Amino acid sequence: MNVHLIDGTYELFRHFYSPAAAVDAIGPEELRAVRGVTASILGMIEGGATHLGVATDHVIESFRNSLYPGYKTGEGIDPVLWSQFEPLESALDALGLTVWPMIEFEADDALAASALIAAADERVEQVIICTPDKDLAQCVRGRRIVQLERRTGVVRDEAGVIEKFGVRPVSIPDYLALVGDSADGFPGLPGWGAKSAAALLARYVHLEMIPRSARDWDVDVRSAAKLAATLADQHETALLFRVLATLRTDAPVGESVDDWHWMGPRPGFAEWAARMGDPLMAERAKRLAASVRPVR
Numbered sequence: 001m002n003v004h005l006i007d008g009t010y011e012l013f014r015h016f017y018s019p020a021a022a023v024d025a026i027g028p029e030e031l032r033a034v035r036g037v038t039a040s041i042l043g044m045i046e047g048g049a050t051h052l053g054v055a056t057d058h059v060i061e062s063f064r065n066s067l068y069p070g071y072k073t074g075e076g077i078d079p080v081l082w083s084q085f086e087p088l089e090s091a092l093d094a095l096g097l098t099v100w101p102m103i104e105f106e107a108d109d110a111l112a113a114s115a116l117i118a119a120a121d122e123r124v125e126q127v128i129i130c131t132p133d134k135d136l137a138q139c140v141r142g143r144r145i146v147q148l149e150r151r152t153g154v155v156r157d158e159a160g161v162i163e164k165f166g167v168r169p170v171s172i173p174d175y176l177a178l179v180g181d182s183a184d185g186f187p188g189l190p191g192w193g194a195k196s197a198a199a200l201l202a203r204y205v206h207l208e209m210i211p212r213s214a215r216d217w218d219v220d221v222r223s224a225a226k227l228a229a230t231l232a233d234q235h236e237t238a239l240l241f242r243v244l245a246t247l248r249t250d251a252p253v254g255e256s257v258d259d260w261h262w263m264g265p266r267p268g269f270a271e272w273a274a275r276m277g278d279p280l281m282a283e284r285a286k287r288l289a290a291s292v293r294p295v296r
Helices: 008-016 019-023 029-046 085-094 107-119 134-139 158-165 169-179 194-204 224-233 235-245 269-275 280-290
Strands: 002-007 051-057 098-102 126-130 145-149 154-156
Touching: 002 008, 002 107, 008 029, 008 051, 008 085, 008 107, 029 051, 029 085, 029 280, 051 085, 051 107, 085 098, 085 269, 098 107, 107 126, 107 134, 107 145, 134 145, 134 158, 134 169, 145 158, 154 158, 158 169, 169 194, 169 235, 224 235, 269 280
Parallel strands: 002 051, 002 126, 051 098, 126 145
Antiparallel strands: 145 154
């Protein structure tokens, strides 16, 4: 079996801001992105997905906000989009999906935790994390845990992570600590860019292993002395940023992939499909449920 782990928050944003949303007149505006995500995941099941989990940010803030005041919040989110977060969780639950609404943790933490559980199950052939978020690249392992950008269809395994970022997945938190992550609200260190961070981490793997003096670096980077001085002066800040970028694998997602096996919609899904303006989704889900077979 394959396990599909879906970033529900990203999917909600994607469908809300898609060009099609601007001309979409089906169903109430405050549920159109919910309908888009639900229909999209139902399409995944029609395409053969059997074991699925969807992680959402029930609230935008997490434990990371207490560590760094500049970390991302829900400020500035379109009220119509914001109003669809909880309905998304309810609609997907009614579809019969496993949903992980995160409060203390973030959706990305739930994806990291569930990927670890799935990869440890010998029955699982591949774990597919469905999100383009660069911090999830740290979870990729060989071709067993991969990252899928559903919008483009690009699948990124460990070789793909190295090709894109210049570092192995285990170095992604260190990489983000140096270059920053604007989506999450931390800036990285002054002067450090993607090329310099990749060059050093490809050689030294983690921040602590980078020699403090540029004279001891055996890789060639521009402005090496200045970069070394910045890293030395702001070493604690870099370590803090790495904590922010490191996904937690102890988020509460259950213990078994068996719990993520889609067995069909729950009784309330027909009502949700009607509310979203697409009652045929209930018929699609019902037909799919009739063909579900146990996976051993």
